Amino acid sequence: MLKLARSSSTVGVAAASMHKLYKTIENEVEEPLQGTVKGSIPVWIKGSLYRNGPGMFEVGEHKFKHWFDGMSMLQRFHISDGKVTYQRKFLRSDTFLNNTTSGRITINEFATAASPDPCKNIFQRFLTIFETDDMSDNTLVNVFPLKDELYTTTEIKYLNKIDPETLDRTEKNVPAKKEGETEFPAGEIVFKTQSPWKIHFNYYHSFSMTENYFVFVQQPLLSNVPKILLGRKTGYAFASSLTGYPEIKNRFRIVDRKTGEEINADHVIESDAFLYFHQINAYEEQGHIIVDISCHEDTKVLERFYMKNLTSKEYEENLKNASEPEPRRYVIPLDLGKEEKGGDMVSLERTTAKCKKIDDKTFHLQPEILADIGLEFPQINYRKYNTKKYRYIYGVAFRHKKNPLTTLAKVDASTKTYIEWEEDKCYPSEPVFVPKPRGASEDDGVVVAAVNRVGEGDDDNSCFLLVLDAKSFTEIARVEFEGIERFPYDFHGVYADDKSLKKA
Ligand SMILES: [Fe+2]
Known part of the structure; x- marks a missing residue:
């Protein structure tokens, strides 16, 4: 493994080249x-890494504006007997078929409004607004199993x-329309809540669970x-309705998984403002809920990933100005009526996180920082x-605003230390942990990531599947595929x- 010298001269090259990642993948x-x-x-790996993310950034001459908008492309790395095969295919959503045909x-995506239909006049276009449910089925963000079936999803219905073998879409699932109907196997509504705002609602990307509770964190990113x-009438997409409010506090809401009741519903458990996409994990310990989150101080973080009309230099500046997502731990006592000690309700040892009683109704959380490194796309030994x-x-x-998204890290939350993997000009995907069967320890297994290496010239690209030993975080293998110079720069995946999966 080539180690980068941490000199500023490499920084500009790395970030400027990043712009090249947001280009359409030409071949399936x-x-x-x-x-x-x-x-x-290792020969004990017998399975597939599935990944999902945008692979197409324009349709004809119409360009998508944002990283979260491109047409979904699925990837499959199948590993068996120490060998790996690779497949990729655009998700044949209704949206993909309609776009590519016309x-x-x-239809509107997250931040890109539909381009006008040239076959319709202004009056017909206006009427179209009322004919459509105006929601794309381009599920480009996540891919995961439900029981023995594989699904893709995003923040839409x-x-x-x-x-799982061909990457074909076999079914489009929609939410239940009637009480008692389920939209997909084993689906059940456990908890419903009202927006706390009159004309806004909070943006959520993820939540976490402990053995007994759901943990929802209301963040001050509000949709109007x-x-x-x-926007539906004037050609603006959903993202234009979102505003970050740094003066509004985050609110932590805990829901009993069995009863669907919100515990401490009469209390306000809050923290200073942060935005987040990904909760990392949550668990219960000695009457407390521990919730770990990749937190952004920057309430404009979503705006950093607009691509349209930006030069590589401008895009580089955008990313360098983004806040580092800080891995933080918040600790919430389940019993808020207990006596506080020294102004702090947290009685757990080995944490610096605090919960301060403001008044009988209000409690303020102060986080513990889990490591001095920016961390996104967090993964754990999930299984x-x-x-x-x-x-x-x-x-x-x-790494401290210098090389965004260029290294992989393994954080030890108990010692607050981390180790990294990096290589010159490389942009790794979210790392996915693959557990060794009957593994002895939490990190007994490997970590796999799809890595793009982008140089300065148009022909200077390559890519490989990286396999790291999860304990030492050192490379044990990499796999290249002839004729494949670039992977989609994607979001999430699963092993x-x-x-575990049946053929559809
Ligand atoms: Fe995500």
């Missing part, structure tokens, strides 16, 4: 393509069911409903440690054992 790979393995992949963006409705007390977080790291 339908038949599994055998890779060339350098190193050694040559324009036919649709899910798409995927054939009249703006959404007006064994989701909802449980845990120690290790894997993520894509920011699934061969036997």
Whole structure:
């Protein structure tokens, strides 16, 4: 592994080249393509890494404006007997088919409004607003199993069911319309809540669970409903309705998983403002809920990923000005009526997180910083440690505003230390932990990530699947695929054992 010298001269090259990642992937790979393995992949790995993210950034001459808008492309890395094959395919959503058939963006995405239909006059276009439910089914953000089926999703009401071998979409799932109906297997509504605002609602991207509770964190990124409705008539997308309010505090809400009741509903459990996409994990310990989150101080973080009309230099500046997402721990005592000690309700040892009683109704949380490194796309040993007390977080790291998203890090939350993997000009994806069967420790396994290496010239690109030993965080193998120079620069993925998914 080539280690980068941490000199400022490499910084500009790395960030400026990042702009090249947001380009359309030209070719699908339908038949599994055998890779060339350098190193050694453990033979106990028998399964697939699935990944989801944008692979198409324009339709005809119409460009998507934001990283969160492109057409979903699914990837599958199948690992068996120390070998790896690669497939990728655009998700055949209704939106994808409509867009590619008509040559324009036919429906609003997160930050990009539909391009006008040239076949309709202004009056017809106005009427169209009332004919459509105005929601894309381009589920480009996540891919995960539900029981033995594979689904893709994003922050909209649709899910798409995927054939785990061909990556074909086999079914479009929509929410239940009647009480008692389920929208997908094993679906059940456990908790409903009202927005605390009159004409706004809070933006959520994730939540976490302990063994007994859901943990929702209301963040001060609010969507203005009249703006959404007006946007549908005036050509603005959902993102234009969102505003970050640094003066509004975050509110932590705990819901009993069995009863659906919000505990401490009469209390306000709050913290100073931060934005977040990803809660890392949560668990219960000695009458407390511990919740770990990748927190952004910057309430404009979503705006950093607008691409349209930006030069690489401007994009580089945008990213360098983004706040580092800080891995933080918040600790919430379940019994808020107990006596406080020295102004702090937290009685757990080995944490510096605090919960200060402001008055009988209001409690203010102060976080513990888990490591002095920016961390996004956090992952854990999910299979064994989701909802449980845990120690290790894997993520894509920011290093002090110099090289955003260029290294992978493993954080030890118990010692607040971290180790990293990095390589010159490389941009790794979210790292996914693959547990060793009957592994002895939490980090007994490997970490896999799809890595893009982007140089300065148009022909200077390459990519590989990286396999790290999860304990030492050192490379044990990398896999290249002939003719594949770039992977989609994507969001989320999941590893699934061969036997865990049934063919659709
Ligand atoms: Fe996400």
